[in-house]
Amino acid sequence: MSAGPIRTCVACRSVRPKRELIRLVCGDDNRVRVDSTGRAPGRGAYVCRSPGCVKAVQNRGRLAHAFRKSCEAGIDLSEEVRGPWRRESR
Template sequence: MKRKKVPMRMCIGCKEMKPKNELIRIVRTTDGKIEIDPTGKKSGRGAYLCKNDKCIEASMRENQLSKALDFRVTKEMVLNIKEELLNS
């Protein structure tokens, strides 16, 4: 039986390559909203983060989320993302 290849993605916070299903996709939709994409299939520009606070903080501190999404991400947007991740 043939094994499926596991897609790898890089976390923009810690810069580690991890399997796609272990990361969270943050997406900038076509109408300019920043959302969490639990399915990983929403259309728009996406970036991947580990499921911990350190990576979220690092991505904001180094402005990596804004660069990856090609969009100015405010601190309020990051706080909303953080709250959603902690509640889920």
């Protein structure tokens, strides 16, 4: 029996069940957003909920590689990702 879909964190490269990761999507405007529904159109990238992975993804150009194009991930992405992470860790 399968444990469900498996994805890889673009920051730390750990392999985890999809439900344990946060999906990021690069929109038509080249801005990275959190896809809370998991159904937004476009190429998705997954990141662990740990603050270290969120920070690494923004600083090392991992998103541009994952999305195969230049994308802008601003400071607001950190807050947007940390919001769901904090709520679900309680």
